[in-house]
Amino acid sequence: MEKLVVGIDIGGTNTNYGIFDKEGNCFVKNSFSTNEQDTFEFFLEKLYQEIEKSKKEIEDKYNIIGIGIGAPNGNYYSGTIEFAPNLNWKGVLHITKLLKKYYDIPIILTNDANAAANGEMIYGGAINMKNFIVITLGTGLGSGIVVNGNIVFGHNGFAGEIGHTIVDINGRICNCGKKGCLETYASATGIKRTVLELINTNNTPSILRDKKSNNISAIDIEIAAKNGDKIALEAFEYTGKILGLKLSDTIAHTNPEAIFLHGGLSKAGDLIFKPTKKWMEYYLLSIYKNKVKLLPSQIENSNAAILGAASLIWSELDKSINQN
């Protein structure tokens, strides 16, 4: 029987999953609302039922051999989701242990950006790279760091939280409780906050003034910028400046070959890439200048998170083969 794996991406809004073969072909995928269940146990029961339903859609000549999970604050070592601010269930959630009741196969957890980085390494633009970083620009800013061909998990399993490095100690309040974190500037919500700040502090006309604050989205800002809206253009420039500055700090840590931008805001193309690259180069130490590529993810975005999660299982299997 052909071997397949399940890739699951647990997000603050939706939980997506898919079933993939080793080449990354998607056999079935589905999505359901994450926070509808009262308890985490009910959520897992729902997840199990959904996966079973999907399994029926594919012929019974396939064998599911593992489950990879990407989740906010997912800890690779302990298999727990710990204090994820965007999930309804608080504290430490023992997801791999609890899921073992349903599936007695290898289950691997890590955070969503690490999963994306693994996917990029196996199926995307980092296939021949040993040292690179994936930055996910969604509601927040996630990061997965790869060194010598391996995801960096760190001593406690929580490496790669570049979104919470500090831009300004007196800066914007972050969901994490700190002030001035990078993700309060460089993310879909960060650019929206920048637009609101610009609207409040100057008189430049802007189509975005016609919208309620709550209703402005990163897509609105992108469309406005493409139509020449000055506030929107300035917001992209500012976002790129802050992101470029902090990426120059990141490069001074692990000296990657490339940084991949991933997720909603990265879809704005040149609007975000150009200023980020310009300011990154400006702030880089001379030994790094013009040596680090800034690239869009090469994985189709709608599948990136679940494919990345699935890839964790294939990587682990390859590792154990190499060790034996």
Added chain:
Amino acid sequence: MEKLVVGIDIGGTNTNYGIFDKEGNCFVKNSFSTNEQDTFEFFLEKLYQEIEKSKKEIEDKYNIIGIGIGAPNGNYYSGTIEFAPNLNWKGVLHITKLLKKYYDIPIILTNDANAAANGEMIYGGAINMKNFIVITLGTGLGSGIVVNGNIVFGHNGFAGEIGHTIVDINGRICNCGKKGCLETYASATGIKRTVLELINTNNTPSILRDKKSNNISAIDIEIAAKNGDKIALEAFEYTGKILGLKLSDTIAHTNPEAIFLHGGLSKAGDLIFKPTKKWMEYYLLSIYKNKVKLLPSQIENSNAAILGAASLIWSELDKSINQN
């Protein structure tokens, strides 16, 4: 014959070297002025003569099997010292290639902080650690990052330049040409600049006002602080705040088990450790709080650099044994 290795530390002022066995015992060590020679080739000739002189001091039952070198901007991959601001010889210096003319044995180069990190892993406080960072607080701020038991060299061989992450884009001018680099605040010269700033901006009495600006050293500031001098104490507090803030950013990258402080300024003990630890914890993301140790280097400082350089050879030999 017992096998020994040479460890060389090339600094902006002095070049130190020593001959060590695998247990880290020093058989002979010596030092000479780095920048006295007009050309880099003359410097290497001098280095060769000095090493040969030292070899004669030890009995002829020993066999030198390798040379490890720590140098500013030393590149592990290419064996070159590239554009080191504190050396007289500019451009790219092919040190391992040129030294091969004198010694046809393995020669390994890296930067001084990476060498110190390797020494800490083999002989110091990081013996049982797989993920840690060494910060050297000397004239500048160097760093060596270890992930999964290996020094991170990065794609171009220049990983670990935390001293050039940016504290303030409009901050102090750095020797590297940028503004506001961490090492302009957190280093022996950084704390001196802080003292001068404090002297200029307030009226607090201080023993340090009696000295010429050029003559104030980090040791003077340490002695003054130990005697209760308010300017000196405030300078240590400020240095620790900036260092703690930027170490919190660093932890968000590789989530180390410990950070070791090394070099002159770290000798000030609680004066630098207490504020650095306090502010590091203050700025850390909650998942890291109280999990990362801040420790003094466990290697006797006078030998740390050359022992670290020597340890590069033993590590490489161990690696090739494990691969065979």
